[in-house]
Amino acid sequence: MDWFEEWFDSPFYEILYADRDEEEAALLVDFLEDYLSLQERAKVLDLGCGRGRHAIHLYKKAAKKHENGYQVTGVDLSERAVTTAREQAKAEGLENIRFEVRDMRNPLPEKFDAILNLFTTFGYFKSDEENISVLKSVKQMLVANGIFVIDYLNAAKVRNELQTSDEGRLKSINYRIHRYIEEDSVYKDITFSGDNIEETRHYSERVKLYDLDWFQEKMSANNLIIDDVFGDYKGEEFDPEKSDRLLIISHLKADGKSGDKK
Structure with a gap:
């Protein structure tokens, strides 16, 4: 998938x-x-x-x-x-x-x-x-x-000004974001955790840098x-x-x- x-x-x-x-x-x-x-x-x-x-x-x-x-x-x-x-x-x-x-x-x-x-x-x-x-x-x-x-x-601006990390809390759910560039694509790894979640969830985004x-x-x-x-x-x-x-x-x-x- x-x-x-x-x-x-x-x-x-x-x-x-x-x-x-x-x-x-x-x-x-x-x-x-x-x-x-x-x-x-x-x-x-x-x-x-x-x-x-x-x-x-x-x-x-x-x-x-x-x-x-x-x-x-x-x-x-x-x-x-x-x-x-x-x-x-x-x-x-x-x-x-x-x-x-x-x-x-x-x-x-x-x-x-x-x-x-x-x-x-x-x-x-x-x-x-x-x-x-x-x-x-x-x-x-x-x-x-x-x-x-x-x-x-x-x-070009993404390459020069990438904010590598971010975290916060929304609707009693904690999130943590890690951004990085690899093979001329920008990646965003996202983790969700908290008391309302049975287990930590991991998702990702990837966009080519054209x-x-x-x-x-x-x-x-x-x-x-x-x-x-x-x-x-x-x-x-x-x-x-x-x-x-x-x-x-x-x-x-x-x-x-x-x-x-x-």
Whole structure:
């Protein structure tokens, strides 16, 4: 079992990341929605949607801007995450949004006007070939000139400023995090313990440290042409030494193998 299959479906994942900033998600979605200027009824895929916070924010923002909004789909490998996203959408009465359990390496049998891969939901696989397969999947699912957005960590800053340890207590559960870099991947080993846990639990995360030049090369090889690169969710210029994020806006070259835009 890959690390993400075990970790993302764990109840401890939700405990550790319960305070993830909804305002931060809304800030990114607001920036992208204004920048991309998608048409009414645009088909948008949130690839690696997690608990659906970005997809739901996008759906609601588009509904306010357009009479018919966007057709939003979110996919994620974690059944637990998809269930949470579906429950949240239902609780808010959102009808034209769907969430599916799916591996991002396997394309859906349909085309999208835009595909979003947000909050470092890339680089999870150990080999470059597997990670590149995600780009191939994106290429297959985009219409001609369709938009692909990837929001990734800034690898150079991670290498230079890695915080190696962290610990705390959440809901009467103790957690300890150890971070390190090995084989140009950043690892996070996470341990949970406490009186409410029968035995200590261990989980891990691993993300490849890809720089902008890697994305430029691999995306170009898949007819994904980079249009803009930003360093945060406000549209600031990307600085490889200082920026918190690597936010890449691209489009599928019209002569790439894709469906026609309708």
